[in-house]
Amino acid sequence: MAMIEFKNVEKYYGNFHALKNINLEIEEGKTVVLIGPSGSGKSTLIRTINGLEQIQSGDLIVHGENLAKKKTDMNLLRKNVGMVFQHFNLYANKTVLENIMLAPRIVLKRDEKENRELAEKLLEMVGLADKGNSYPNMLSGGQEQRVAIARSLAMKPKVLLFDEPTSALDPEMIGDVLEVMKKIARDSDMTMVVVTHEMGFAKQVADQVIFMADGTIIEKSGAKEFFENPKEERAKKFLSQVLNH
Amino acid sequence: MINILTTHWSDFVHGFGITLLSSIIALIISMILGTGFAILEIVPNKLVNTIAHIYIQIFRNIPLLVVTMFFYVVVTQFVKMSGLVAGTIGLALYTSAFIAETVRAGILAVDKGQTEGARANGLTYWQTMRIIVLPQAFKIVIPPLGNQFINLVKNSSILAFVAGFDLMYQGNEIASTTFDTIDTYVVVGLFYLVITLPLSYYMRYLENKLA
Numbered sequence: 001m002a003m004i005e006f007k008n009v010e011k012y013y014g015n016f017h018a019l020k021n022i023n024l025e026i027e028e029g030k031t032v033v034l035i036g037p038s039g040s041g042k043s044t045l046i047r048t049i050n051g052l053e054q055i056q057s058g059d060l061i062v063h064g065e066n067l068a069k070k071k072t073d074m075n076l077l078r079k080n081v082g083m084v085f086q087h088f089n090l091y092a093n094k095t096v097l098e099n100i101m102l103a104p105r106i107v108l109k110r111d112e113k114e115n116r117e118l119a120e121k122l123l124e125m126v127g128l129a130d131k132g133n134s135y136p137n138m139l140s141g142g143q144e145q146r147v148a149i150a151r152s153l154a155m156k157p158k159v160l161l162f163d164e165p166t167s168a169l170d171p172e173m174i175g176d177v178l179e180v181m182k183k184i185a186r187d188s189d190m191t192m193v194v195v196t197h198e199m200g201f202a203k204q205v206a207d208q209v210i211f212m213a214d215g216t217i218i219e220k221s222g223a224k225e226f227f228e229n230p231k232e233e234r235a236k237k238f239l240s241q242v243l244n245h
Numbered sequence: 246m247i248n249i250l251t252t253h254w255s256d257f258v259h260g261f262g263i264t265l266l267s268s269i270i271a272l273i274i275s276m277i278l279g280t281g282f283a284i285l286e287i288v289p290n291k292l293v294n295t296i297a298h299i300y301i302q303i304f305r306n307i308p309l310l311v312v313t314m315f316f317y318v319v320v321t322q323f324v325k326m327s328g329l330v331a332g333t334i335g336l337a338l339y340t341s342a343f344i345a346e347t348v349r350a351g352i353l354a355v356d357k358g359q360t361e362g363a364r365a366n367g368l369t370y371w372q373t374m375r376i377i378v379l380p381q382a383f384k385i386v387i388p389p390l391g392n393q394f395i396n397l398v399k400n401s402s403i404l405a406f407v408a409g410f411d412l413m414y415q416g417n418e419i420a421s422t423t424f425d426t427i428d429t430y431v432v433v434g435l436f437y438l439v440i441t442l443p444l445s446y447y448m449r450y451l452e453n454k455l456a
Contacts, residue, residue, distance in 0.1 A: 050365055078367045089362025093380050102376070107367040148362075155367060 002061075003028040003159060003191040004049060009058035011044060011215075018044045020215040022058070026208075028158075031185045031192040033202040033223070036212035037238060042195040045212070046161050049193065050074075050081040063158055079107060082152030086164040088144040090136040090151070096123070097132040100151045108155065115154075122150040126180050142173025149180055160184070162194040174198070181205070199242055203227050211235045246428040253419050260415030261436050267333045267411060268398045268440065274337035275397065279344025284374065286349050297345070304342035309403055312339050317407040328407035340397045347389045351382035384455050391448030395441050402437075412436050 004026040011019035019041050026032050034042045047053040048060060051067055051074040060067040063080045091099050100119040104110040110118075123129050126146035136144055145165055152160055162181065166174045178201050185192055185205045196202060202209055206223040211232070219232045230236045250257065285297035304312065313335030317328055326334075355378050363373040383390075405413035416433035420426045 052361060052365060074364075075367060075369050078365060081365075083365035085358065085362060085365075087358050089356075089358035089365075091362065091377050092356075092359065093377065093384075103363075103366040103368060106372060106376075151366065 001028060002026060003030075003063060004193070005059075005061040006045075007059040007061075009048070009055050009060055011041075011048065011053065011055050018215050019048070019055070022217060024210065024217060024220070026191060026193065028191055029189045030207040031194065031205050032208045032210060033206040034193065034195045034210050034212060035197070035199070035202060035238070036218075040212040041215040042212050043163050044215075046163050046193055046195050049159070049161055050078055050083055052083075075107075079155060080158045081161065082155055082157035082159070083161040083163065084145070084148050084152055084165050086167050088136070088141070088148045088168075090144055090148055092136055094135075095132065096128070096134050096136070096139070096147050099136070099147060100154045103151070104154050119150070119154055122153050123147075125153075125183070126150050127176065140173060141169045142176050145169065145173075145177045146180055149177070149184070153184070157190065159191045159193070162192065162196070164195050164197070166196065166198055197242065199227070199239075211238065213238070246431060249419065249423065249425050249428045250432055253415075253423075256415045256419060257412070257432060257436060260410065260412035261439070263329065263404070263410050263414075264398070264401050264412040264437075265440060267329060267336065267404060267409065268401050271333050271337040271340060271401065272394060272397055274333075275340035275344050275393075278337065278341035280348050280379070282341065282345040283348035283352060286345065287352060288370075301342045301345050304338050305346070309335060309339045309400055310406060313403050313407055328409040329404060329411075332401070332404040332407050332409045332411075336397060336401055336403060340393060340400070343393050343396075344390065347386050347393060348382060350389075351386035352378055354385050355381045387448060387452045387455065391445060391452075394448065395445055398440050398444065399437065 002025040006022045006024040009019055009022040022045065034046060036042050044053055048055050048067070049062055055068060058068065062077060065072050065077050067077070091102065094102060097116070097119055100122060101115050104115050104118070105112070120129065120132065123132055126149060128143055128146055131139065131143065131147070136147070139147065165181070166177050169177065178198060181194070181201070182205055184190065203223055209221060209223050209226040210217055211219040211226070211234070213234050219226065219230065219235045221231070226235070227239065230239055282297045282300055285293050286301070288294070313332050316326065316334050317331035320326070321331060359377050359381065360373055363377045368376070401411060402413035404411035405417055408414065412433055416429050420429040423429065
């Protein structure tokens with residue numbers, strides 16, 4: 001069964017047509033990578049999946065809930081859909097541990113002891129066991145992003161969205177974040193949707209690659225197929241630009 | 246000056262107490278109302294935004310003396326109130342409009358990513374506002390809030406016009422009975438400084454501590 005399903009989705013910002021007739025199914029447990037030139041609508045598309053952007057027409061069904069319906073409870077949906085942002089968006093007024101424990105405590109009402117144990121386990125998983133009492137502004141970008149991933153994982157979501165998670169990082173920080181993401185893709189049965197410019201990551205981890213340009217999906221295919229034998233002209237041109245430098 | 250202070254010590258102290266009491270009550274009420282209207286001005290509901298905007302524009306743009314007189318002369322015909330109560334209400338409402346604008350600016354200055362991060366994490370609008378946005382907003386606006394608090398203390402001298410028995414009122418009384426106007430108003434000024442100077446240094450301390 002599809003975990004995420006777009007049916008004839010249209011999205012406008014004023015007069016700007018950001019998403020044009022999007023049809024897409026993402027199967028449960030798969031890792032899907034969205035690539036394409038900037039301004040192609042990748043980030044907009046991923047942000048519609050947890051309702052940070054609203055769609056104007058069509059249907060968008062996530063974990064059985066249709067986001068196009070007004071009465072759909074976004075707060076309920078977001079328990080099952082986590083998101084990792086380009087600029088981390090950690091709570092600046094909370095410690096690392098509090099960042100991870102806050103939502104499980106007040107949204108899921110998780111037992112405090114269990115909550116702390118899981119938070120500490122997740123911090124260890126992302127290699128930051130000693131940073132629990134630090135504030136976000138004391139961390140490097142790469143560390144912040146790994147905390148942000150741990151924060152999303154603490155909610156035990158069914159779907160995890162990554163919106164350019166390494167684009168704001170210094171080059172030497174990118175590897176650590178990608179390692180964590182690979183670990184999640186490998187070891188968990190979460191559905192992952194990743195907007196990225198990291199082609200190596202896409203090649204290694206993606207079950208499916210979706211290439212977007214000008215608000216439409218130009219090509220979708222398996223990772224191996226896409227990188228070795230792209231069908232569409234736009235995709236070929238894009239790949240030659242990002243791979244040959 | 247020492248003379249006027251010693252002969253009218255109890256009047257000064259009484260006035261000082263009233264000024265302090267009125268200021269503290271008005272400060273608490275204006276912080277609650279101000280924060281409330283700041284939030285109402287930005288919640289995603291046009292009607293509520295408009296109501297909050299009208300409230301703020303009314304109390305921000307009408308002189309404090311007019312607001313106070315309205316309560317002391319007009320409202321008191323329906324609900325009996327002393328000058329102290331009328332003045333404190335006027336002071337609280339007037340100041341709340343400025344605090345609302347200050348807090349609103351603070352909320353808007355908090356990075357939008359904080360809200361997106363919290364909402365994506367499953368928090369509701371109100372949980373996000375209360376736990377993530379407001380604490381950061383207050384921190385940002387400590388310096389302008391400090392200004393509002395100091396203005397509030399000084400503006401409490403409005404009570405003198407409505408028989409509020411505050412510091413300024415007592416000063417007027419003492420000056421008109423002793424004719425020692427210079428010394429009296431110097432003492433009154435010093436008493437105001439006893440409240441406003443520590444307040445301004447405390448706000449600066451908070452600013453440095455939380456920065």
